[in-house]
Amino acid sequence: MPNSSTDLKDRQSSPNTHDDDGQIKTQYSSFSDLCELKQTKNAVGDAVFGFGALPSTESLIKPCRIYNSSSQDINNPSSEEYTAKKIPSTLSELLLRQPQQFWPTLQQETIVCPEDEMLRNRSELFSCIYNQQKCSDQQILATQLFYARLFQPHQLPETDKMDKMNKSFPGFTKKTIIRQEDLPPTPSSQDNNNNNELPTGDGDESSLRYEDQPLFDNRTERNLLDHKVHIDQNVKSFKDNRYGESYDLQYTCEFIKEHKNILNEVKTGLEKLSLLSGKFQNNLGNTNGIDQNTADSALEATVRRQLKDNCKAIDTILDQVKRLYNKWTSSELYYLRSLQRLGLSSSEEASHTATHTIMALAAIALSEESEEIKPIDLKKNDSKPKTLNEIEDIILKLASAINTHSFYGKSDGEDLTSPNCIWHTKKKNFSSNNNKEDVKNCTTAAEIILEYASLSSSENDNTRNSPHSLFNNTNITEHPAFLNAISSPSSTAPLNCFSTEIISGILGLSQNRRKIKPTDAIKLNNLKTTINSDQYLSNAKTIDKLSAIIKPKSSVRESCTNNMFKHVVGSSPNEAEILIDAPFDLSTKYHGTKLKNINLDTKNTSSNQSNDSSKDISNDKKKPHIKKPLNAFMLYMKEMRAKVVAECTLKESAAINQILGRRWHALGREEQAKYYELARRERQLHMQMYPDWSSRTNASRGKKRKRKQDTNEGGNNMKKCRARFGLDQQNQWCKPCSPNLGTISTVSNNNNGGGGMSITTSSNSSPGAGVGVGVVNMLAPIVSGIVGGAISSSSSSSSSSTSSSHTHVQLMMAPNGSNGNGSINGIQVAACSQQLSPQQQAQAQAPPTYVNL
DNA sequence: GCTCCTTTGAAGCGG
DNA sequence: CCGCTTCAAAGGAGC
Numbered sequence: 095m096p097n098s099s100t101d102l103k104d105r106q107s108s109p110n111t112h113d114d115d116g117q118i119k120t121q122y123s124s125f126s127d128l129c130e131l132k133q134t135k136n137a138v139g140d141a142v143f144g145f146g147a148l149p150s151t152e153s154l155i156k157p158c159r160i161y162n163s164s165s166q167d168i169n170n171p172s173s174e175e176y177t178a179k180k181i182p183s184t185l186s187e188l189l190l191r192q193p194q195q196f197w198p199t200l201q202q203e204t205i206v207c208p209e210d211e212m213l214r215n216r217s218e219l220f221s222c223i224y225n226q227q228k229c230s231d232q233q234i235l236a237t238q239l240f241y242a243r244l245f246q247p248h249q250l251p252e253t254d255k256m257d258k259m260n261k262s263f264p265g266f267t268k269k270t271i272i273r274q275e276d277l278p279p280t281p282s283s284q285d286n287n288n289n290n291e292l293p294t295g296d297g298d299e300s301s302l303r304y305e306d307q308p309l310f311d312n313r314t315e316r317n318l319l320d321h322k323v324h325i326d327q328n329v330k331s332f333k334d335n336r337y338g339e340s341y342d343l344q345y346t347c348e349f350i351k352e353h354k355n356i357l358n359e360v361k362t363g364l365e366k367l368s369l370l371s372g373k374f375q376n377n378l379g380n381t382n383g384i385d386q387n388t389a390d391s392a393l394e395a396t397v398r399r400q401l402k403d404n405c406k407a408i409d410t411i412l413d414q415v416k417r418l419y420n421k422w423t424s425s426e427l428y429y430l431r432s433l434q435r436l437g438l439s440s441s442e443e444a445s446h447t448a449t450h451t452i453m454a455l456a457a458i459a460l461s462e463e464s465e466e467i468k469p470i471d472l473k474k475n476d477s478k479p480k481t482l483n484e485i486e487d488i489i490l491k492l493a494s495a496i497n498t499h500s501f502y503g504k505s506d507g508e509d510l511t512s513p514n515c516i517w518h519t520k521k522k523n524f525s526s527n528n529n530k531e532d533v534k535n536c537t538t539a540a541e542i543i544l545e546y547a548s549l550s551s552s553e554n555d556n557t558r559n560s561p562h563s564l565f566n567n568t569n570i571t572e573h574p575a576f577l578n579a580i581s582s583p584s585s586t587a588p589l590n591c592f593s594t595e596i597i598s599g600i601l602g603l604s605q606n607r608r609k610i611k612p613t614d615a616i617k618l619n620n621l622k623t624t625i626n627s628d629q630y631l632s633n634a635k636t637i638d639k640l641s642a643i644i645k646p647k648s649s650v651r652e653s654c655t656n657n658m659f660k661h662v663v664g665s666s667p668n669e670a671e672i673l674i675d676a677p678f679d680l681s682t683k684y685h686g687t688k689l690k691n692i693n694l695d696t697k698n699t700s701s702n703q704s705n706d707s708s709k710d711i712s713n714d715k716k717k718p719h720i721k722k723p724l725n726a727f728m729l730y731m732k733e734m735r736a737k738v739v740a741e742c743t744l745k746e747s748a749a750i751n752q753i754l755g756r757r758w759h760a761l762g763r764e765e766q767a768k769y770y771e772l773a774r775r776e777r778q779l780h781m782q783m784y785p786d787w788s789s790r791t792n793a794s795r796g797k798k799r800k801r802k803q804d805t806n807e808g809g810n811n812m813k814k815c816r817a818r819f820g821l822d823q824q825n826q827w828c829k830p831c832s833p834n835l836g837t838i839s840t841v842s843n844n845n846n847g848g849g850g851m852s853i854t855t856s857s858n859s860s861p862g863a864g865v866g867v868g869v870v871n872m873l874a875p876i877v878s879g880i881v882g883g884a885i886s887s888s889s890s891s892s893s894s895s896t897s898s899s900h901t902h903v904q905l906m907m908a909p910n911g912s913n914g915n916g917s918i919n920g921i922q923v924a925a926c927s928q929q930l931s932p933q934q935q936a937q938a939q940a941p942p943t944y945v946n947l
Numbered sequence: 948g949c950t951c952c953t954t955t956g957a958a959g960c961g962g
Numbered sequence: 963c964c965g966c967t968t969c970a971a972a973g974g975a976g977c
Binding site: 725748 | 969973
């Protein structure tokens, strides 16, 4: 196996080796190492990955071949070596075949140094993913960045980590991703919202020069700079973290997102470039007839030929970029879904670094396995494409293995003697950190309860008397949820969900978070989770006993155990219906803030332990709130918000959302379709998890019932434009909002009525306090009616408002054609309603003027 | 600490 | 079926 004995630490000192083909084979564990390798000549690649050329489509799309071998026998199917070292056709095949080969568990008693093994295994997987691909040096660098980022933190002690990151990331941001001197000369200094000064082209002599014409305009550069800022912010967030642990997961998620963002930017840039090239070609063709000069014609012919070639090259690259984007999208999806299935959160507070790392790696590696994205030409040659669940199962299996390993492993400096207490594994901060507060926090009532439960559970199984046998590979504790729970520091883990997972893991209830159905599509069978009825009963008794003990104690225990035990007990076939309300916050799929909130809520209650009287009341109130699945736009917003925030100075979400709304409409159909598909999956998953849930469930709880009565007029008008444009863009406020500025917007009396132009209005028919959420999408006739004076509140809730709605209309071009909803014929109208004074109403009825077109 | 703002889309409800 | 309302996310701002 290639590099099987290579340690990442070694690689830091000798960063690169080459295989027979001269390809970079090893990994770079610091970004500065990567920077040294930078010899880019390809501006496109630089724009994509900061320092490398685009990977070829084939190299990144095709399934990874494992274990190149020079042996002749390896190619002979009849040979023993072939059998032993048979090259799996795909990475997933390899992963499925023998996970222990990569992530050995303690069952393999030959393990002497789990840390070394882990590092080796990681590097092996890495090799599996990329070594066999025909990548040039530059091509592989980009992905190496990702892996270096993933690998590095685990190898370094806490203090070294910080130093290393401090050293590596600035180098990374300056030299690799952005490296301003590497940016192509800028024709003109373009200001941007981040006030980044672009280089004027006269960089230092050591800077690398592009041989080719820069393919990207200033905007791309600006985006790259924004990207740099974003990275810097991430670094800052890393530094802010007390323990230097959380950045890992954060980066795992954000790195994928960053890849996607950059690819998206590149795609946009390429599309523009393609367009410009086409125009140039056309212009060239037009002038051809005018200029009869032979020499010029010959030159034009040459130029035209080259332009044609360039266009072809651009299209090819564009195709590659799109495929890469899909790949990363799939990776992200697999990763997040796998996290979700383990009950883990992508929040920064989660710190199952090893688990997340391997899951991210596996997700990336398997991103080609999906039938949906696998190119046709590859489908016929390779093994059967994996379904989403199959891919996730592979990831979970790997996570299971790595968790078993890391639990005992020395990756964090703990010794090999197994911990007696699963909550204080010496991992992370509890024993090594002197922060007493942490120790105090980790010893919550819930943890004690769970520990007791786990011990009780283990007592029921004689095979789990010894620490090692406790985590026998075939017993229930192999369940990744359980393992993850174990490997996570309980002071930072989200208590409710996390605890539920643990209890379920103890009980061997692999799918505790939702009602178990025979038709359940999610399969965890290959996790070898075993449940027997005796075990269940004994554990159920334990839980009952615990509940009895705990209940009178405190509200925190009430709140902590309420959910946990409800689900555990509810997992009984007889009581499965209790699971209907099993709490699972879908928001954990994409970021853990909600999970964190849950956790915080729980902890808050813990500070109020004396409040026994409110126990019953809180018990009733503790009904879980299952949120709606995100729709396509919401998914888009989540993904793009950070980018928009980085690009502009606007702070308020309302304004950001407006921009996002416009961008959403400006999005191509294909792009939108991607989010629609994602949203569809979300809904399906949500339906699977909560078959009995409906949005009415939430509504009936009366959590946030909106007031329907409208308000005293004017009260919130100021707020509207302020929300839209922000305080620093008051010149864009409408007249009612800003009497001094009075840039009254367009009052458009277009009577298209849905004919040639579609008008999307965001109008609160009764602006003011009450109808905050009552944003109504009105169609063109309504707007026309409003503007034309036939003013009637389109919303049923605005009866008391005596003043008319003024529609603030903005026309903007939508690059895509008609989509039948938001924009037709490329024109889109965004409108916001405002309360108008009588004068303004008169103005509103004046002949239309069009602005902002 | 709660609510509003703002966006789009999905779902539920009433007519 | 149509139209309206609510709620998903986000975070600054106002109360």
